[in-house]
Amino acid sequence: MQMSSSPTSSMEKRPEITIRPLCEEDLPSADRIMRLAFGTFLGLPDPLKFMGDADYVRTRWRADPSAAFGAEMSAELVGTNFATRWGSVGFFGPLTIRPDLWDRGIAKQLLRPTMDLFERWRIRHAGLFTFANSAKHVSLYQKFGFWPRFLTSVMELPVDSESPSVSTRWAQFSDLSVGDKQLCVQACRKLTDSIYEGLDVEREIRAVDQQRLGDTVLTWGGGELAGFAVCHAGPGTEAGSGNSYIKFGAVRSGPKAAQEFHRLLDAGREFARSRGAGKLAAGVNLARLDAYREMLKAGFRTTMQGVAMQRNADPGYNRPDVFLMDDWR
Ligand SMILES: CC(C)(COP(=O)(O)OP(=O)(O)OC[C@H]1O[C@@H](n2cnc3c(N)ncnc32)[C@H](O)[C@@H]1OP(=O)(O)O)[C@@H](O)C(=O)NCCC(=O)NCCS
Numbered sequence: 266m267q268m269s270s271s272p273t274s275s276m277e278k279r280p281e282i283t284i285r286p287l288c289e290e291d292l293p294s295a296d297r298i299m300r301l302a303f304g305t306f307l308g309l310p311d312p313l314k315f316m317g318d319a320d321y322v323r324t325r326w327r328a329d330p331s332a333a334f335g336a337e338m339s340a341e342l343v344g345t346n347f348a349t350r351w352g353s354v355g356f357f358g359p360l361t362i363r364p365d366l367w368d369r370g371i372a373k374q375l376l377r378p379t380m381d382l383f384e385r386w387r388i389r390h391a392g393l394f395t396f397a398n399s400a401k402h403v404s405l406y407q408k409f410g411f412w413p414r415f416l417t418s419v420m421e422l423p424v425d426s427e428s429p430s431v432s433t434r435w436a437q438f439s440d441l442s443v444g445d446k447q448l449c450v451q452a453c454r455k456l457t458d459s460i461y462e463g464l465d466v467e468r469e470i471r472a473v474d475q476q477r478l479g480d481t482v483l484t485w486g487g488g489e490l491a492g493f494a495v496c497h498a499g500p501g502t503e504a505g506s507g508n509s510y511i512k513f514g515a516v517r518s519g520p521k522a523a524q525e526f527h528r529l530l531d532a533g534r535e536f537a538r539s540r541g542a543g544k545l546a547a548g549v550n551l552a553r554l555d556a557y558r559e560m561l562k563a564g565f566r567t568t569m570q571g572v573a574m575q576r577n578a579d580p581g582y583n584r585p586d587v588f589l590m591d592d593w594r
Pocket residue numbers: 302303306358359360361362363366367368369370371372373374394395396400401402404405
């Protein structure tokens with residue numbers, strides 16, 4: 266199915282670009298382009314080694330094939346973009362173009378159907394994570410109404426296999442029955458909805474469960490769900506070998522939020538240890554200042570920082586009282 270097509274406006278005659286849904290057969294090329302593009306941009310000696318054995322392309326495609334777009338030129342895949350819907354919240358990435366074709370408007374063409382998809386999904390809060398130091402990146406996304414807001418820190422906590430385990434009690438989504446999984450997803454939705462109306466990460470919980478990418482760690486308090494963290498672990502996931510990564514984690518807001526957040530971090534570390542991971546990674550938007558401070562207190566250190574760009578500069582759930590981890594990478 267052809268979704269859009271337009272000739273380039275330059276004087277030079279260039280092949281036409283077609284934007285179309287990404288199919289399963291595209292995944293090896295899509296993965297290659299993603300690594301080559303980031304590896305080249307970051308100046309790696311071997312760009313294709315970007316991210317090692319971690320994966321974004323296959324796991325995101327499997328989570329929702331209808332939200333992945335490809336740019337094709339002369340019957341060859343030359344760029345891709347992936348959109349994610351978390352209920353009323355949407356973000357996109359990784360957006361990557363084959364390096365020899367940069368600055369020819371291909372990313373802009375891929376972004377148009379992505380914006381249409383956000384419209385169809387009725388996304389209220391839309392954003393992306395990008396390189397804060399790149400004028401090109403910031404300017405590209407501004408053309409679509411996204412404005413740079415706060416830094417997002419991607420942080421890491423060393424996980425020592427020797428140290429004694431903590432007393433926090435936690436459960437794993439994968440241990441629940443089918444019926445209890447349904448109830449648990451509802452409880453997670455209720456928790457995230459109390460932070461930002463319509464925020465719902467069922468897609469991530471289900472993707473991790475169905476693709477066996479890790480597990481969702483659950484903490485309870487006062488008879489209800491106090492917090493949860495959707496964790497990836499190991500090769501072929503967003504964590505990579507030897508690592509664990511909290512893709513999304515949050516606790517209920519309120520007077521006990523900081524304490525519950527600390528328990529969730531402990532549970533995340535225990536999960537990482539149970540998977541033999543030496544590190545636990547997690548990202549936080551620095552507008553969530555108290556969450557960032559708690560992570561520093563718990564021993565997390567920033568390994569990389571980028572900027573969150575938000576459509577119409579809408580703050581969404583990036584408030585100081587929100588104890589939530591995500592990084593939109
Ligand atoms: C970032 C990336 C996706 C952009 O793709 P692209 O096809 O080169 O981008 P486009 O040509 O569609 O658009 C780039 C826009 O930025 C503008 N631009 C380039 N350099 C700029 C600068 N220094 N300041 C301001 N604008 C700049 C271009 O002029 C163009 O806009 P225009 O056509 O309206 O003039 C591509 O470079 C890439 O794959 N990079 C490596 C991976 C990556 O960083 N992905 C994004 C992660 S958030």
